[in-house]
């Protein structure tokens with residue numbers, strides 16, 4: 001594979017000049033597993049790790065390599081290993097800014113040309129969410145394309161497609177089915193060798209199935225949607241990059257829970273507006289509207305004032321947000337721990353230096 005097929009171009013080459021002078025090689029991150037990476041050098045796939053200096057200078061998680069990043073590495077071909085010394089500046093990336101104790105930016109993937117936002121027309125269509133995705137991608141330099149999948153399962157697919165096109169205006173919207181193969185070619189028309197595309201969307205929307213159908217064979221693992229979606233299993237567990245003939249590189253991602261892109265706590269969703277209106281009259285301030293006595297939300301739902309699908313969607317959204325928040329807390333704790341570890345190392349080095357000075 002050539003570097004160009006991996007997405008390399010003259011702009012990267014320019015940015016890479018100083019690294020070349022240092023004798024380093026460019027390589028692209030094709031998968032990340034915690035602090036270990038799989039890199040492609042054009043010649044081979046090798047394991048990569050960041051250098052100690054890299055760790056010491058990186059201030060935030062977003063400065064670490066992500067899937068799609070180009071890195072400057074010293075490559076040890078005989079050991080099939082590389083040490084990553086630096087990131088090559090990202091041309092594009094998409095991230096979510098998660099509000100925790102402080103705002104943590106989480107880069108999801110780097111050097112992306114297309115984002116395919118996938119929703120399933122079985123039960124997953126949500127125009128509000130499409131708008132939020134679109135807003136979060138605006139200004140990143142990445143082209144969004146909305147993919148309404150499973151058109152075979154919805155007799156109103158054509159109308160929904162038209163409505164969505166109106167709603168999203170400048171953003172291309174396509175309706176496809178991996179079962180009938182309808183309009184898969186239209187999807188392909190956005191892709192080319194050397195380009196990088198990422199698929200995002202809820203668990204079960206069919207992202208991995210679409211990737212397999214582009215590849216013409218099973219490359220990504222897929223799974224049936226479970227009826228009880230409250231626990232929504234995730235088939236795809238890590239961001240992973242695939243090479244597909246004539247389609248370039250394609251990154252599969254796990255479902256929406258991992259990928260909540262918006263910053264707010266969801267209170268602008270219509271489901272929240274309706275439920276919160278009634279929640280003001282719940283007996284307990286911290287009512288979860290599950291089975292508490294004096295719950296005005298339950299009462300309203302029983303009277304038919306809150307449509308059951310709205311309530312269901314409310315609980316689903318709430319769960320997603322709780323999950324996201326717990327992930328953010330985890331990430332923040334990890335960041336603190338790493339900083340402490342680094343500081344510990346720093347102190348040890350300083351002490352060693354002092355000892356050496358004294359020993360002279």
Ligand SMILES: Nc1nc2c(ncn2[C@@H]2O[C@H](COP(=O)(O)OP(=O)(O)OP(=O)(O)O)[C@@H](O)[C@H]2O)c(=O)[nH]1
Pocket residue numbers: 149150151152153176177178179180201202203204205206207208209210221222223224225233234235236237253254255256
């Ligand atoms: N009827 C129909 N089913 C589809 C279509 N595309 C995908 N599916 C089914 O939807 C289910 C979920 O597909 P996946 O590709 O695993 O979904 P995913 O978006 O990758 O899900 P996660 O990896 O959990 O995020 C599978 O059973 C697929 O066979 C389609 O066009 N029509």
Ligand SMILES: [Mg+2]
Pocket residue numbers: 207208209221222235236252253254
């Ligand atoms: Mg998947």
Ligand SMILES: [Zn+2]
Pocket residue numbers: 279282283287288289290292294295296297298
């Ligand atoms: Zn309540």
